[in-house]
Amino acid sequence: DQQVKQNSPSLSVQEGRISILNCDYTNSMFDYFLWYKKYPAEGPTFLISISSIKDKNEDGRFTVFLNKSAKHLSLHIVPSQPGDSAVYFCAASGRRGYQKVTFGTGTKLQVIP
Amino acid sequence: ETGVTQSPTHLIKTRGQQVTLRCSSQSGHNTVSWYQQALGQGPQFIFQYYREEENGRGNFPPRFSGLQFPNYSSELNVNALELDDSALYLCASSLEVLSEQFFGPGTRLTVL
Numbered sequence: 001d002q003q004v005k006q007n008s009p010s011l012s013v014q015e016g017r018i019s020i021l022n023c024d025y026t027n028s029m030f031d032y033f034l035w036y037k038k039y040p041a042e043g044p045t046f047l048i049s050i051s052s053i054k055d056k057n058e059d060g061r062f063t064v065f066l067n068k069s070a071k072h073l074s075l076h077i078v079p080s081q082p083g084d085s086a087v088y089f090c091a092a093s094g095r096r097g098y099q100k101v102t103f104g105t106g107t108k109l110q111v112i113p
Numbered sequence: 114e115t116g117v118t119q120s121p122t123h124l125i126k127t128r129g130q131q132v133t134l135r136c137s138s139q140s141g142h143n144t145v146s147w148y149q150q151a152l153g154q155g156p157q158f159i160f161q162y163y164r165e166e167e168n169g170r171g172n173f174p175p176r177f178s179g180l181q182f183p184n185y186s187s188e189l190n191v192n193a194l195e196l197d198d199s200a201l202y203l204c205a206s207s208l209e210v211l212s213e214q215f216f217g218p219g220t221r222l223t224v225l
Contacts, residue, residue: 004155043117043203043216044156089155099169099210101146103155 003027004092006104014112019077021107023090026071030092034101035064035075038087047088048075080111115139117206117217125223131192134220138185138206144168145187146214147179150201162187163210191222199224
């Protein structure tokens with residue numbers, strides 16, 4: 001049972017344009033949502049997070065939006081840069097923290113120069 | 114400050130064997146979590162150790178076990194290996210249970 005779903009396995013975007021990565025979840029007990037970025041041969045690195053009490057969190061070029069009623073979140077990268085090319089994982093946990101984090105299957109983003 | 118390291122990088126075992134994977138956490142991090150990432154999937158939580166005690170477990174059978182040591186190192190042991198155990202195994206350390214996790218590069222296990 002995939003509780004966190006990333007339905008787009010891959011995404012290609014032109015450099016300078018906006019990248020939008022989407023994520024859906026089914027478990028209403030999830031309270032905290034995270035995005036991780038993973039380069040080949042490296043472990044995932046934390047990118048940005050959002051608590052269920054918020055609907056938007058911004059950090060530089062990265063913004064995460066949360067729609068609780070739709071159980072949907074999205075990551076916006078503006079402007080996209082070639083160095084952003086990586087696999088992005090959406091993840092969720094049951095409380096503000098990092099216990100038993102449930103990951104999605106990932107979206108491979110390619111930013112074309 | 115060194116990051117999270119894991120050894121070995123790659124490992125090949127045969128079905129039925131036992132394997133031990135190692136992780137060295139960042140200094141001062143008293144929490145370590147282990148994840149299994151099968152091909153084309155996201156990391157799946159195996160268990161977490163806090164101050165050398167198991168502090169939560171995912172949906173994995175008892176043949177997956179772990180240890181955490183006072184020197185910030187930890188082990189993941191898998192007995193009676195099955196073909197489906199072939200995956201990338203990631204460890205992640207954090208300062209406390211509810212703190213940000215820092216991942217190692219993983220160990221690629223292949224079971225033949």
